[in-house]
Amino acid sequence: MTKFQLLGIPTRNWMAVIAAAITAFTTTLDIQVIAFGLGPLADAFEVDTSLVAWVSLLSLLFTVGFMLTAGSFGDRFGRVQVLVFGLMFTTVALAASAFCQNFTQLLITRLVHGIGNVFVVAPGVALIVGAVPKSHRGVALGVQGMAAGVGYFGGPILAGWALETLDWRALFYLRIPIHLTSILLVFLFLRAPKGNSNLPIDFLGSVLSMLAFGSLTLAINQGGRLGWDHPLPILCAFLTPLFLFGLIIVERSTAAPILDLQQLIKVKSYWIGIVTHFSTYHIQTGIPILSALLVTSKMQGNLTQAGIVVAVYPLARVILSPFSGWMSDKLGTHKMIVWGLALLTISTFSIGIFASSMNLTLVMLLLLLAGMGFVIWEPANQGAIVASIPNNVGTASSMVALSRHLGIVSGVTVATAAFVTAASKASGVEADLARPSALEQSAILAGVETGFIVIAIIGLVGLAVSALRFIGGTNSRSETL
Structure with missing residues (x-):
């Protein structure tokens, strides 16, 4: 009896793809919800913006530091088991965060969240690869990428509505049902072979x-x-x-x-792709943080509407992700990488230069263009990295995840530090008092402009590194992982 298939993938395997995609959604949703909520959290706990950034950074740091180790745990103990452990841990952390009474407690719960999150992120791609035939993995991974885009898109909207209607605690407890649903789907539909307990751990x-x-x-x-x-x-x-x-x-x-440095150094396309991945995710993370401060200031505190405006940035990823990989196959990865990163960087620079004078319509247009640049760049760069090491896709995939999260950590750090430094200077207050509610609009705009320009400069570095692909090389066409 022939099993029912959709696009060549059996129905049961599609459910596995959907379950894994939901885990990608929960990860990106957390990044965006926390990024949008940093300003209100700073006000709620009466700390400055650079200090409250550690609500995001503590979780991300554990994800960065133990990313490759978590991948080896999946090989050792089983990927499904590791994923379920991570989802359970993050669910408990979300519940604990909602009950925090002071800022120290919140930081502790976010540290716990980071421990769980690394086990959610690390096995994601490997689980999909194990569930779907090789000839159809591109479709499955495209669905996962779209799910990540939905998380980026929905995060500001959910955060804005929660903060406007409820309070900061809703940033955490409203996401618990999503995590519980993910755990249920993983239990029901994801299957993976047991791990090899003899593998060493670094x-x-x-x-x-x-x-x-x-x-x-x-x-x-x-x-x-x-x-x-x-x-x-x-x-x-x-x-x-x-x-x-x-x-x-x-x-x-x-x-x-956990990090094959010799391989990273010897293959030019590999390290160029890794550096570009880091710098671009640096911009990707800084944009929603600074956009939330910019739009909230211009809309005089209307958080729900501000969340909708900020969500324009990842909208392009939701809509265009299924087509961007096809475009890189037709046009070549190198051109797509440079074009996409150029559009992202120019749009970011433009917001930084004209933030004070532009209206919200122009802000939304530039955010949409920046999002289009990112979605043009991402699959092409990932495909170029994987294609550069065809015999060791696992190592390449792990480094993509590591460089992505390093960029996220750096983006949060640099964007908030640049904002606080410029805003405190413009307002004449100490940096540790530079909370959004304590600043005049002119000081907030000065901080936002500086932040956008700083992250755009890092984008220029990535663009310059990407151009090295054209020196002594060809415009290769590669498949995305």
């Missing part, structure tokens, strides 16, 4: 990567808040290269490294 490399990236993030974040002559950012800036050096030594000598 614990020392994981700890060193966490310390290196954590100290770097703390240096950037607190340098903008406390001043670059303060002992804390100086100490962190000193420790960062030491931890990175230790990580390099350990990864070169261990039998099962």
Whole structure:
């Protein structure tokens, strides 16, 4: 008896794709909800914007530091088991966050969320690859990418409505039913072979990567808040290269490294793609944070409508994701990468230059253009990375995820630090008092303009690195992972 199929994929496998796509949705939804809610959270707990950024950063730092280790846990204990553990952990963390009584408690619950989130993110692509025949994986992964776009799109709308109608606690407890649904779908429809308990785990490399990236993030974040002559950012800036050096030594000598540095260095297309992935996700994360501050200021605190305006940015990803991979196959990945990143960077620069004078219609147009640039760039860059190492797709995929989350962490850190530094200078208040509710509109706009320009400059660096593909190379056409 022939099983019913849709686009060549059996129905049961489609349910597995949908279940995995929902986990992608929950991850991006969390990023956007927290990004939009940073300003109101700063006001609720009476802390400055650069400090409240750690509500997002603590979760992301654990995801970055233990990303590759979580992937090895999936190989060792089973990917479905690891995913279910992560979803349960994040659900508990969301519930705990909603009951926090002070800022310290909120940071602790977000740390717990980060521990669970890394086990949600790491096995996602591998689970889909295991559930869908090779000839149809592009369709399945496209669905997952669209689900991630829906999370980016829905996050500002949900956050704006929750903050306007309820309070900051709703940012967390309203998402618990989504997580419970994800757990149920994973239990019912995702199947994966048991892991290999004999595989080694690089614990020392994981700890060193966490310390290196954590100290770097703390240096950037607190340098903008406390001043670059303060002992804390100086100490962190000193420790960062030491931890990175230790990580390099350990990864070169261990039998099962979490980061294959030799492969990263030797293949030009590989490291160009990784650097570009980092810089572009830096912009991708900074835009919604700064846009929320900009639009809320112009709309005089109407959070629901502000959320709808900010959601315009990821709208292009929801609509165009199924077609962008097809375009890169037809036109070549290199051209798509440069065109997309150029459109994203120019749009971001334009908002930074004209933020004070432009109306909301123009803001929405530029956000839409920036989103189009991102969706043109993403599948082409991912395809170029994977194609550069055809015999080790697993390593390439892990590095894509790692560079993406490093960019997210850096984007949150730099965007908030740039905003606080410029806004506090414009208002004449201390940086630790630069909360949105305590600032005049002119100071908020000054901070937003500076933030957009800073993240756009990092986009220019990524654009320059991407152009290196045209030096001594060809415009290859590659399939997306």
